[in-house]
Amino acid sequence: MVAAATAASAAETVSGLALSFRGISHEFRLDGKPLPVLAGIDLEITAGDFVALLGPSGCGKSTLLRLAAGLDIPASGVVLADGEAITGPDPARVLVFQDPTLFPWRSVRDNVAIGPQARGIVREAQARIDAAVDLVGLSDFAGAYPHQLSGGMAQRAALARALVNDPRLLLLDEPLGKLDSLTRLAMQDELLRLWQSVGYTALLVTHDVEEALLLANRVIVLSDRPAAIRADIAIDLPHPRRRDDAGIVRLRHDILSIMGYGA
Amino acid sequence: MSSVTENARSDGYGSAVNARQLWWPGFYAAAAWVLAAAITIGLPDVVPWGSANIFAGLLVGGAGIFALLGFGIDRLGRARDPIAWYGPWAIALGIWFALWELITAKLGWMPKPFFSPPHGLLHVYIVDWERILICIAYTARLWSIGFFSGIAVGFVIGVCLGWSKSFSYWGMPVLKLIGPVPASAWIPATFFLFPTTFQASIFLVALASGIPVAILTASGVGQVNRAYYDVARTLGADSRFLVLRVAIPAALPNVFVGLFMGLYYSFAVLVVAEMLGAKYGLGWYLQFQTAYSAYANVYAMLIIMALLCSGLVKLLFVVRDRVLDWQKGVVQW
Numbered sequence: 309m310v311a312a313a314t315a316a317s318a319a320e321t322v323s324g325l326a327l328s329f330r331g332i333s334h335e336f337r338l339d340g341k342p343l344p345v346l347a348g349i350d351l352e353i354t355a356g357d358f359v360a361l362l363g364p365s366g367c368g369k370s371t372l373l374r375l376a377a378g379l380d381i382p383a384s385g386v387v388l389a390d391g392e393a394i395t396g397p398d399p400a401r402v403l404v405f406q407d408p409t410l411f412p413w414r415s416v417r418d419n420v421a422i423g424p425q426a427r428g429i430v431r432e433a434q435a436r437i438d439a440a441v442d443l444v445g446l447s448d449f450a451g452a453y454p455h456q457l458s459g460g461m462a463q464r465a466a467l468a469r470a471l472v473n474d475p476r477l478l479l480l481d482e483p484l485g486k487l488d489s490l491t492r493l494a495m496q497d498e499l500l501r502l503w504q505s506v507g508y509t510a511l512l513v514t515h516d517v518e519e520a521l522l523l524a525n526r527v528i529v530l531s532d533r534p535a536a537i538r539a540d541i542a543i544d545l546p547h548p549r550r551r552d553d554a555g556i557v558r559l560r561h562d563i564l565s566i567m568g569y570g571a
Numbered sequence: 572m573s574s575v576t577e578n579a580r581s582d583g584y585g586s587a588v589n590a591r592q593l594w595w596p597g598f599y600a601a602a603a604w605v606l607a608a609a610i611t612i613g614l615p616d617v618v619p620w621g622s623a624n625i626f627a628g629l630l631v632g633g634a635g636i637f638a639l640l641g642f643g644i645d646r647l648g649r650a651r652d653p654i655a656w657y658g659p660w661a662i663a664l665g666i667w668f669a670l671w672e673l674i675t676a677k678l679g680w681m682p683k684p685f686f687s688p689p690h691g692l693l694h695v696y697i698v699d700w701e702r703i704l705i706c707i708a709y710t711a712r713l714w715s716i717g718f719f720s721g722i723a724v725g726f727v728i729g730v731c732l733g734w735s736k737s738f739s740y741w742g743m744p745v746l747k748l749i750g751p752v753p754a755s756a757w758i759p760a761t762f763f764l765f766p767t768t769f770q771a772s773i774f775l776v777a778l779a780s781g782i783p784v785a786i787l788t789a790s791g792v793g794q795v796n797r798a799y800y801d802v803a804r805t806l807g808a809d810s811r812f813l814v815l816r817v818a819i820p821a822a823l824p825n826v827f828v829g830l831f832m833g834l835y836y837s838f839a840v841l842v843v844a845e846m847l848g849a850k851y852g853l854g855w856y857l858q859f860q861t862a863y864s865a866y867a868n869v870y871a872m873l874i875i876m877a878l879l880c881s882g883l884v885k886l887l888f889v890v891r892d893r894v895l896d897w898q899k900g901v902v903q904w
Contacts, residue, residue, distance in 0.1 A: 377805050399807040409798045413820045413897045423806035425816070453897045473806060 324356035324509035325389055325400065325476035327376060332385035333534075334371055345371050347534035349385070353526075358503055358510040360520035362563065363530030363538075369513040372535075373479045376511060377403040389477065399423055402470040403479040406486060408462035410454040416465045417441055417450040423473040433472070440472035441465075444498070460491035464498070471502065478503075480512040484519065496522060500547060517563050521556050522549050529566050539566045596658030597641025603665025604634035610672045611690060617679035620867070622697055626690035630668065637661055687867035695871035702856070703875065709851040710841065713769070717776025718837045722830060725781030729788025729829070733822065734814055743789070750786055754779035754840040758847060768848035772841075779840040780833035784826065791825025792818045824898060827891045834887055838880050853879075 332349040335342045345368035353359050361369045374380045375387050378397040387394045389401060402423075410419045420440050424433035441450050444464035454462055463483055470478060480499070484492045500523055503510050514520050520527050521543060529539040541563065545555050608630035611623050644651055668689055674680045676688035696703070731738045732746065754775050765771035795818050803817050845854025853876055860868035 379801055379804065397804045397807070399805070401805070403801070403805045405798060405802070407798065409796070409802050411799060411802075411817070411820070413823070413895075422803060422808075422816075426803060426806050426808035426812045453899075455897075455899075469802075469806070 326355040327353040328388040344534035358524045359526045360512045360524035368535035399473040401477040402475040404483045406482040408466040420469045440468040444468040477509045594644040597637045600661035601634040601638040604630045607668035614677040616676045620691035622694035623690045691867040692871045706856045710853045717773045718780045721777030721781035722784045725784035729785040732789035733792025772844035779836035783832035784829040787825045787829030791822030795821040
């Protein structure tokens with residue numbers, strides 16, 4: 309990962325984006341009946357923050373990310389990016405899914421090139437595409453097809469595909485959820501390093517309290533569906549953080565009790 | 572597969588252990604082919620079929636090649652194993668030629684106008700090659716215009732049906748209604764609807780090949796993982812990108828299933844259409860020669876059709892394996 313770190317320092321830095329959820333309520337239709345998923349969410353995220361969203365599964369965390377990405381429009385309320393209402397997707401706000409969802413018919417490099425290609429700047433972006441592949445340590449696998457990659461490599465490729473667009477907001481929907489525990493640790497370090505070196509705003513949905521505490525400088529705990537904000541905790545601990553740090557252990561205990569697990 | 576190879580090896584058909592070893596199947600094949608040649612020229616035909624000497628000459632030539640292979644197949648390097656694999660086939664073919672000669676031309680056991688000895692078929696190629704070539708050219712023209720226009724239209728319609736809700740609302744019921752109708756059922760109608768039988772035949776071939784492509788393309792585009800669209804949209808893709816760069820590549824495996832079906836249907840309707848109103852063509856040739864009880868010509872043409880059709884199928888497999896290279900492994904897992 310030394311190579312990745314130097315590549316990261318070579319990558320352009322961007323200014324993060326300030327994100328506001330104002331009075332967001334949203335519902336799905338399930339068998340014709342409305343199913344409320346979000347109930348009055350108000351959340352201000354400062355530019356450059358790393359915010360983790362914790363909550364029981366199915367509570368609507370991913371919906372919040374889809375709203376911020378512009379893939380869905382809230383039933384009521386408004387999501388603002390730098391003060392402007394979000395009406396659709398934009399490459400400045402990129403979502404990384406739990407599944408890598410690489411296009412199986414494209415090599416790693418061609419997957420990373422999707423963003424520049426979609427915006428018609430793929431010619432100019434050749435060097436940036438290579439840099440992004442390099443950044444996640446996949447230079448040797450640039451020509452490989454997704455089915456030839458391990459789970460961790462596929463997720464790194466998905467991360468490169470997001471980062472090549474210089475996102476000002478990186479939306480991470482449990483991107484490490486399906487990885488084995490060792491790959492997961494390595495990827496956590498990588499996410500943190502990229503966030504520190506590039507400077508985007510990050511919004512991470514996770515089930516893993518420890519992961520949230522190791523990475524984020526703010527943790528939002530959501531209630532059961534329909535989700536409302538139950539706790540909003542600033543994590544003022546310096547990086548790198550240790551899993552057995554007394555502060556982390558205490559916060560982990562507190563958050564688990566908030567979520568209803570007596571730890 | 573491997574167990575077959577193992578058995579073959581224990582019978583002596585497989586790889587040689589050392590370079591000086593003889594490849595016995597080559598000699599057995601040579602013997603069988605010489606036997607067939609001896610029967611062909613040694614015994615008299617019950618009725619003359621022609622070209623017996625040329626056929627015998629070809630058999631002896633083949634036998635010579637197999638005998639040479641028997642001595643020196645190990646010098647062929649990488650080509651050795653694929654050739655050795657067909658050793659049993661070479662032997663069986665020689666025996667089959669010998670039996671075929673016996674029961675048709677030599678003993679006359681098979682009813683006479685209907686069954687031709689192998690040298691009778693060879694005689695057809697030697698005498699009638701010009702007309703056969705013209706027929707192949709006519710059929711190739713009809714098939715290629717019909718097939719390629721059919722799959723092109725079918726593909727475009729399939730993409731529209733799979734992509735657009737309103738197109739699907741109006742088009743899908745129509746396609747589902749007419750899709751299962753065999754293309755040959757349209758023959759009576761099309762021969763009135765089109766000014767020439769050639770145009771009618773093109774339409775029939777296009778219909779036969781286009782409908783499965785349209786149906787499979789539509790279902791392929793409709794089944795594309797929604798997450799791919801989400802990914803592309805967050806990365807700045809417009810609808811054009813979503814159709815051309817996401818929906819179509821993702822649907823290609825289905826499209827190829829449709830292409831294979833369309834290819835088979837196109838052969839079926841092609842020959843029927845040619846039998847009904849063509850001046851030349853493979854189907855016409857079969858019809859024409861049957862009317863004259865020239866069954867040797869019919870069999871000779873059937874062999875050519877088998878080679879052409881299986882060649883086209885093989886070609887489509889090659890194209891598919893190239894285009895869907897990325898699928899390797901995806902399918903197996």
